Amino acid sequence: MxxxxxxxxxxxxxxxxxxxxxSTFRDFNGLWHQYRIEEVASIEAWNQHPRLVLDFYNERRKQAITASxxxxxxxxxxxxxxxxxxxxxxxxxxxxxxxxxxxxxxxxGELFKARSTQDPELVYQLEGPELNWGDTCELGSQLRPHIVWFGEEVxxxxxxxxxxxxxxxxxxxxxxxxxxxxxxxxxxxxxxxxxxxxxxxxxxxxxxxxxxxxxxxxxxxxxxxxxxxxxxxxxxxxx
Structure with a gap:
């Protein structure tokens, strides 16, 4: 058998x-030391200042691209x-x-993916290191990092x-x-x-x-x- x-x-x-x-999440370096994690990685942060959140993940993505x-x-x-x-x-x-x-x-979540803010089932592979304000899904809504933030279910x-x-x-x-x-x-x-x-x-x-x-x-x-x-x-x- x-x-x-x-x-x-x-x-x-x-x-x-x-x-x-x-860098580990809490040790990510550079200008981000002035921010608390909740200011760049929570649903509240996204609602209040989405461009800052996008910039944070763009920097993490650029760093991750160099890793093996x-x-x-x-x-x-x-x-x-x-x-x-x-x-x-x-x-x-x-x-x-x-x-x-x-x-x-x-x-x-996954750093190199983005998803629709209107329909969470719409997930996209990112072609480059940046996800910017104005990048939209097929429904026309803003794309966000495909990341589980503080305040969200896993x-x-x-x-x-x-x-x-x-x-x-x-x-x-x-x-x-x-x-x-x-x-x-x-x-x-x-x-x-x-x-x-x-x-x-x-x-x-x-x-x-x-x-x-x-x-x-x-x-x-x-x-x-x-x-x-x-x-x-x-x-x-x-x-």
Whole structure:
């Protein structure tokens, strides 16, 4: 009888992108230090000064264009040769996709997409780094960044929770699990699911079972873990 391919689910956060040179959301540099996050990344900010919000994301997009996937991203893509891999990411960049990962769920939106302010189902791939005031959708309404802002629901959370429930193996990398609701995804894991947390600083977590910690940055910890999981899968198939 043919064995079922195990489902490996990954929750990734800003730490893995930071190793590719991308500033974390709260550390984004330059003139934006004078603004609170809520002034450039909330629905209230968009309603009050949309051009400022557009400028902020244009600058983030320009920075993201210069970044390349690191060894951590590449290790996750490699694992697709041995597992069914789904990545649930809090990151808005496309570095997982650039590395070759084929199943990525963006909890907080996607930096290189825009959507209609009239119909949220109308989502467009951006052709360049800028989205400007006056850029409209096919209905004629202003386009906005395809980002989940403060004050907005996370539309893919139910899907993410379903994926976590189905995990045979679960990996957390690049996130301190301090941002809700992503942090609550751990609650959907079956107790007996093997869990791996890769972090240079061991995070404080609620009591969870069957967890292994790898105290390393993503670009070191993920390749190490990937080789272990590939070896484990090869042994399983040989047996």
């Amino acid at each position: 043919e064995r079922r391919t195990k489902h490996l689910v990954v929750l990734s956060g800003a730490g893995i992108s930071a190793e590719s040179g991308l 996937p690191n060894a951590g991203h590449q290790a996750l893509a490699l694992l697709e040769q041995h597992y069914q891999v789904t990545i649930i990411t809090q990151n808005v960049d496309n570095l997982h996709e650039q590395a070759g990962s084929s199943s990525v769920v963006h909890l907080h 539309p893919h959370f139910k899907r993410a929770a379903h994926l976590v429930r189905s995990a045979d193996i679960f990996i957390v990398v690049g996130t301190s699990l301090a941002v809700y609701p992503a942090s609550s995804l751990l609650n959907y894991l079956p107790e007996d699911t093997p869990k791996y947390i890769i972090d240079p600083r061991r995070p404080t977590l609620p009591r969870i079972s069957n967890v292994s910690f790898i105290q390393a940055v993503a670009s070191r910890g993920l390749p190490q873990l990937a080789q272990e999981l590939i070896a484990l899968q090869n042994l399983t198939h040989q047996g």
